[in-house]
Amino acid sequence: MSEQHLIIGGNAAGMTAASRAKRLAPSVAVTILESSRHISYSICGLPYCLGGVVSRFEDLVYFTPETLRNERGIDALVEMRAVEILPSRRSVVVEDVRSGRREPFRYDKLLIATGYRPLTPSLEGIDAPGVFTASRLEDGQAISSWLASAPRRGAVIIGGGYVGLEMAEALRRRGLSVTVVEKSPSIFAALDPDMAELLQSELESNGVRVLTHREAGKILTRRDGSVEGVEIQGTRRLLEADVVFIDVGVEPRVDLAVAAGIRLGKTGAIEVSERMETNIPAIYAAGNCAETVHRVTGRPTLAPLGTVAVKQGRVAGENMTGRVARFPGWVGTAAVKVFGLSVARTGLSSQEAQREGFSVVEEKIESRFRAPYFEGGGSGTVKVVGDESSGRLLGAQIVGSEAAALRIDVVATALAAGLRVDEVSQLDLAYTPPLGALWNPVLIAVNALLKKMKRRY
Amino acid sequence: MSEQHLIIGGNAAGMTAASRAKRLAPSVAVTILESSRHISYSICGLPYCLGGVVSRFEDLVYFTPETLRNERGIDALVEMRAVEILPSRRSVVVEDVRSGRREPFRYDKLLIATGYRPLTPSLEGIDAPGVFTASRLEDGQAISSWLASAPRRGAVIIGGGYVGLEMAEALRRRGLSVTVVEKSPSIFAALDPDMAELLQSELESNGVRVLTHREAGKILTRRDGSVEGVEIQGTRRLLEADVVFIDVGVEPRVDLAVAAGIRLGKTGAIEVSERMETNIPAIYAAGNCAETVHRVTGRPTLAPLGTVAVKQGRVAGENMTGRVARFPGWVGTAAVKVFGLSVARTGLSSQEAQREGFSVVEEKIESRFRAPYFEGGGSGTVKVVGDESSGRLLGAQIVGSEAAALRIDVVATALAAGLRVDEVSQLDLAYTPPLGALWNPVLIAVNALLKKMKRRY
Numbered sequence: 063m064s065e066q067h068l069i070i071g072g073n074a075a076g077m078t079a080a081s082r083a084k085r086l087a088p089s090v091a092v093t094i095l096e097s098s099r100h101i102s103y104s105i106c107g108l109p110y111c112l113g114g115v116v117s118r119f120e121d122l123v124y125f126t127p128e129t130l131r132n133e134r135g136i137d138a139l140v141e142m143r144a145v146e147i148l149p150s151r152r153s154v155v156v157e158d159v160r161s162g163r164r165e166p167f168r169y170d171k172l173l174i175a176t177g178y179r180p181l182t183p184s185l186e187g188i189d190a191p192g193v194f195t196a197s198r199l200e201d202g203q204a205i206s207s208w209l210a211s212a213p214r215r216g217a218v219i220i221g222g223g224y225v226g227l228e229m230a231e232a233l234r235r236r237g238l239s240v241t242v243v244e245k246s247p248s249i250f251a252a253l254d255p256d257m258a259e260l261l262q263s264e265l266e267s268n269g270v271r272v273l274t275h276r277e278a279g280k281i282l283t284r285r286d287g288s289v290e291g292v293e294i295q296g297t298r299r300l301l302e303a304d305v306v307f308i309d310v311g312v313e314p315r316v317d318l319a320v321a322a323g324i325r326l327g328k329t330g331a332i333e334v335s336e337r338m339e340t341n342i343p344a345i346y347a348a349g350n351c352a353e354t355v356h357r358v359t360g361r362p363t364l365a366p367l368g369t370v371a372v373k374q375g376r377v378a379g380e381n382m383t384g385r386v387a388r389f390p391g392w393v394g395t396a397a398v399k400v401f402g403l404s405v406a407r408t409g410l411s412s413q414e415a416q417r418e419g420f421s422v423v424e425e426k427i428e429s430r431f432r433a434p435y436f437e438g439g440g441s442g443t444v445k446v447v448g449d450e451s452s453g454r455l456l457g458a459q460i461v462g463s464e465a466a467a468l469r470i471d472v473v474a475t476a477l478a479a480g481l482r483v484d485e486v487s488q489l490d491l492a493y494t495p496p497l498g499a500l501w502n503p504v505l506i507a508v509n510a511l512l513k514k515m516k517r518r519y
Numbered sequence: 520m521s522e523q524h525l526i527i528g529g530n531a532a533g534m535t536a537a538s539r540a541k542r543l544a545p546s547v548a549v550t551i552l553e554s555s556r557h558i559s560y561s562i563c564g565l566p567y568c569l570g571g572v573v574s575r576f577e578d579l580v581y582f583t584p585e586t587l588r589n590e591r592g593i594d595a596l597v598e599m600r601a602v603e604i605l606p607s608r609r610s611v612v613v614e615d616v617r618s619g620r621r622e623p624f625r626y627d628k629l630l631i632a633t634g635y636r637p638l639t640p641s642l643e644g645i646d647a648p649g650v651f652t653a654s655r656l657e658d659g660q661a662i663s664s665w666l667a668s669a670p671r672r673g674a675v676i677i678g679g680g681y682v683g684l685e686m687a688e689a690l691r692r693r694g695l696s697v698t699v700v701e702k703s704p705s706i707f708a709a710l711d712p713d714m715a716e717l718l719q720s721e722l723e724s725n726g727v728r729v730l731t732h733r734e735a736g737k738i739l740t741r742r743d744g745s746v747e748g749v750e751i752q753g754t755r756r757l758l759e760a761d762v763v764f765i766d767v768g769v770e771p772r773v774d775l776a777v778a779a780g781i782r783l784g785k786t787g788a789i790e791v792s793e794r795m796e797t798n799i800p801a802i803y804a805a806g807n808c809a810e811t812v813h814r815v816t817g818r819p820t821l822a823p824l825g826t827v828a829v830k831q832g833r834v835a836g837e838n839m840t841g842r843v844a845r846f847p848g849w850v851g852t853a854a855v856k857v858f859g860l861s862v863a864r865t866g867l868s869s870q871e872a873q874r875e876g877f878s879v880v881e882e883k884i885e886s887r888f889r890a891p892y893f894e895g896g897g898s899g900t901v902k903v904v905g906d907e908s909s910g911r912l913l914g915a916q917i918v919g920s921e922a923a924a925l926r927i928d929v930v931a932t933a934l935a936a937g938l939r940v941d942e943v944s945q946l947d948l949a950y951t952p953p954l955g956a957l958w959n960p961v962l963i964a965v966n967a968l969l970k971k972m973k974r975r976y
Contacts, residue, residue: 074957107892107952115953121892224951357947368957369950390945397949406949435564435578464954468922471929471948471959478946479936488847489935490814491928492854492863493826494681495564496572497921500531500825502928 067092067382068154068167070144070318071175072101074368075349075375077125079173080136082379090383092136093167095156097143100199101125106368108202109225112209113232119203147172147322149342171344171382174319174332175375178312178350178366183220187281192289193306196225208305214238218292218303220278222249226309227261227400230270233305241271241301243278243292252396253459254411256426257445260461264403281306312366314351327353327362336388338378346382348374355391358409358456358477359418365392393477394457397467404442404467408474409457412447421450425511429503431465433495442466444507446473446483450515453482455508469504483512524549524839525611525626527601527775529558531825532806532832533632534582537593539836540628547840549593550624552613554600557656558582563825565659566682569666570689576660604629604779606799628801628839631776631789632832635769635807635823640677644738649746650763653682665762671695675749675760677735679706683766684718684857687727690762698728698758700735700749709853710916711868713883714902717918721860738763769823771808784810784819793845795835803839805831812848815866815913815934816875822849850934851914854924861899861924865931866914869904878907882968886960888922890952899923901964903930903940907972910939912965922954926961940969 067083069076072094084092094101102125110116127138141159148155153166180195182188194205208214217233219226222244234240242265248255249262249272262272279295291302314331316324325341327333332340332347340347349371353362370392380387397406412424424447432439442462449456458473460466476486487509491502524540526533529551541549551558559582567573584595598616605612610623637652639645651662665671674690676683679701691697699722705712706719706729719729736752748759771788773781782798784790788811789797789804797804806828810819827849837844852865869881881904889896899919906913915930917923933943944966948959 104890104892104952104957106950106957107890110893110952116892124891367950369947372957373945390942392947395947395949397951397954399951399953404954406954408947408949433561433564434581435561435573436567465921465925467949467954468925469928471926471946472932474947474949475929475932475938476936478942479933479938481932481936485847485935488830489928490826490849490852490865490931492852492865492924492931493563493824494854494856495561495567496856497854497861497863497924500561500563500829 065090065170066168067171067173068169069094069173069175070154071177071349072096072138072140073103073105073175073177074371075177075378076173076175077102078372078375079175079348079379079382081134082376083382084134084136086380086385087383088135094136094138095142095144095154095167096138096140097159098198098200099140101127101138101140102130103199105197105199108196108199109228109232111202112205112229113235119199119206122199144318147318147345149322149345152344169344171346173378173382174340174345174347174351175349176315176318176351179315180308181311181313182308183278183310185278185281187283187289190281190283190287190289192304193281193308195308196229197312205305209236212304214304216301216303217305217307218243218278218301219307219309220292221309221311222272223251223309223311224396224398226307227265227398229307229309230265231268231400234268234270238305241273243276243294243301244272244274245277247275249274252407252411253405253461254413254445257443257459257461260443261400261403261405264401268401312350314364316351319347319351329353329362329364331364336390337381337386338374338389339381346378348378357391357393367396369395393474395470395474397470403461404464405461406467406470407457407459408470409455409477410447411457411459415447415449415456420456423448423450423511423514425507425514427503427507427510429506430499431463431469431503432497432499436495439463439465439498442503444503446507446511448483448511448515453484453515453517455481455483455486458504458507466503469502472504483508483515487512522547522627523625524628524630525624526551526630526632527611528632528634528806529553529595529597530560530562530632530634531828532835533630534559535829535832536630536632536805536836536839538591539833540839541591541593543837543842544840545592551593551595552599552601552611552624553595553597554616555655555657556597558584558595558597559587560656562654562656565653565656566685566689568659569662569686570692576656576663579656601775604775604802606779606802609801626801628803630835630839631797631802631804631808632806633772633775633808636772637765638768638770639765640735640767642735642738644740644746647738647740647744647746649761650738650765652765653686662762666693671761673758673760674762674764675700675735675758676764676766677749678766678768679729680708680766680768681853681855683764684722684855686764686766687722688725688857691725691727695762698730700733700751701729701731702734704732706731709864709868710862710918711870711902714900714916714918717900718857718860718862721858725858769807771821773808776804776808786810786819786821788821793847794838794843795831795846796838803835805835814848814850824853826852850931852927852931854927860918861921862918863924863927864914864916865927866912866934867904868914868916872904872906872913877913880905880907880968880971882964882971884960884964884967886963887956888920888926888960889954889956893952896920896922896955899960901960903964903968905940905968905972910941910972910974912938912940912943915961915964923960926959929961940965940972944969
């Protein structure tokens with residue numbers, strides 16, 4: 063009987079681990095257990111399907127169980143929910159979602175890649191038809207059907223994070239009037255408020271209403287039980303809405319792991335080694351259910367992003383076959399596009415760096431990203447954050463054109479290498495008039511930051 | 520009498536040094552001596568003026584002597600040619616180009632920023648009207664006048680480097696039939712031949728004829744002395760041409776420095792410290808007349824690029840005021856756009872790495888630069904080069920869309936930090952479907968390279 067790798071969760075981390083393990087060790091039997099109906103899709107693409115930019119949900123799917131079997135020799139069992147891990151027996155009890163029948167699956171190596179679960183506020187009416195979150199392809203399909211089933215005029219988005227804003231754009235593109243309700247003083251906590259302001263303006267100039275420092279109260283329903291509107295807490299204000307989308311954060315799905323005695327870290331996600339090992343032999347965890355070291359602070363964090371999940375999955379898959387691979391962590395890189403504005407960030411924002419106790423210095427510049435005499439290429443605002451006491455660059459935020467936002471990767475690379483601000487200021491970046499500026503705006507920002515620092519290193 | 524900073528050369532390095540010195544030490548008198556008629560322009564923009572993408576040569580000029588005086592308090596004297604440096608007297612003999620009158624200029628600190636001179640092959644007819652190189656704004660104006668003065672049908676570009684190819688495009692856009700003659704087996708030596716091939720196809724599919732492994736013989740002239748065509752060496756083949764553009768390389772302008780006893784390095788450019796000091800006290804050199812350390816090899820090189828010149832100029836200007844600034848060198852980053860194809864490179868090509876004695880491993884992939892279900896963003900070919908024995912990444916080349924080529928900066932940053940291939944493979948780069956792919960193609964290429972390496976670090 064061949065060695066058995068069992069993987070709970072058929073998306074970014076799980077799929078990547080499965081593919082990697084099977085490629086490195088073709089004789090191993092690799093089985094994916096997925097509780098939903100689909101494996102291997104881009105959940106990030108969901109808002110673009112709803113907004114009509116991508117035509118069909120099927121376009122988001124990379125593999126079906128059939129193509130995965132045929133092309134990669136991996137078994138993926140859908141609508142099969144892992145209900146209990148029994149480490150002493152090296153087996154997992156699995157329930158067929160349709161029939162309710164349970165059976166044990168033996169493993170030699172087990173990967174927990176159960177991902178995250180969207181948080182929902184405990185509001186009256188939160189379960190009403192027309193209230194959605196998005197963590198699975200089915201969620202997108204359900205929203206799509208809902209939108210198609212009747213005239214939909216208004217939408218309220220509760221929470222102004224990545225998905226919330228993408229959904230705001232998608233629903234606006236569908237012709238709905240859209241309001242974003244954000245309880246913080248500023249939307250999009252991944253950016254400092256001064257940078258998030260640019261994003262808010264872009265939303266507003268595209269007809270999205272943004273209410274900050276406001277909390278949703280109860281969700282009002284019609285006689286048929288479906289959503290009618292959202293009341294703003296502490297006011298009598300009612301926002302009419304035929305659709306409500308919730309984006310108030312996510313939490314790692316760790317119930318299975320906890321029940322099996324697998325240790326969680328302080329973040330509430332599964333504690334893993336650099337090799338993605340849990341505290342129980344032969345059990346690995348990867349993706350959004352596992353912790354990720356933030357390389358700028360050196361501390362474990364939640365990093366609920368596909369880019370992190372696939373890298374962790376790859377490392378887990380490699381280690382499961384007996385090789386040695388290590389995942390060094392992330393640096394906090396993320397991007398979003400909202401209407402015409404591209405946004406990217408990496409490392410720590412000024413606010414985050416302050417909370418972490420760094421001696422924060424920050425600088426912000428606006429610049430074009432091409433030679434001044436050249437059309438196009440756009441412009442952007444670049445904010446950079448440094449640490450006065452060590453001289454290290456801590457992070458950057460860019461809001462502007464696509465070509466501007468892409469430059470975040472320079473800083474992401476510099477952060478992974480632990481470069482100081484003065485070292486970044488001397489980087490040899492590409493220039494030719496049709497593609498860039500002689501002084502790359504990242505360098506302009508970093509040079510300006512360097513000027514503010516007392517010791518110039 | 521205030522301290523006097525004298526700067527020979529009023530372009531990238533000289534202008535940047537002047538501005539920096541004046542900003543840091545406003546009481547210093549800063550004087551630029553420029554032998555041509557213009558200071559402070561983008562020579563890189565010249566082909567775009569000729570091609571009609573940028574409308575006027577004046578658009579390439581950042582400062583005139585007047586605006587420089589008014590806005591920055593710096594004196595720039597044009598058509599004033601430095602003819603001799605007298606270090607023992609701390610003075611420079613300067614000739615008024617129009618009157619021929621000479622006078623001495625005293626300095627406390629001197630910067631040599633004389634740039635480069637285009638090489639010209641010693642061909643019969645090389646001085647004929649209609650044969651051009653481009654190192655000054657006047658060259659562009661002269662080409663432009665020449666093109667305007669009579670019907671121009673054919674052009675021959677001798678040498679297929681950066682400017683040669685940009686000129687090929689510019690002249691093609693002007694409706695001329697264009698032939699590039701390159702003596703190497705492959706155009707564009709900054710890329711390995713397999714990558715340069717993609718560039719050659721792009722030229723050819725835009726109607727530019729490319730002859731490789733062919734040398735220009737004599738330049739034939741008409742009765743009025745102007746160019747008529749170029750003969751290919753060793754053949755009877757004649758390429759008809761009303762314009763010939765030469766791009767066979769450049770050399771540092773070092774005559775003045777040599778005559779003053781300033782030491783050159785092995786590259787033939789002025790040897791400088793990290794602070795841009797020459798061997799003679801109070802004399803600095805910066806820009807394309809000075810050597811630049813290649814940070815991948817650790818050896819001095821010629822780096823005739825504006826990006827390097829401005830950084831060296833900034834460092835020189837800072838040191839001239841008594842501060843301490845260091846220029847760590849470049850990593851060989853450069854970019855060019857030819858018709859619809861964007862090209863970028865950094866570090867060492869595979870050929871260069873072999874010449875340097877590295878144990879070269881290379882890999883090449885083709886990839887899209889966005890989520891597969893997302894339009895646009897283009898695609899590109901990414902080639903990466905690593906060193907088997909140290910595990911270090913040595914360089915990359917990208918040919919494709921603009922968004923593809925911009926990714927070179929990730930590698931440029933990694934090279935500056937000396938990252939190993941495995942470290943680069945774990946970089947946390949930005950992703951969102953409208954802007955990029957979940958696996959950034961640079962990471963795909965680097966992961967593929969890593970697979971080929973015996974020790975995986």
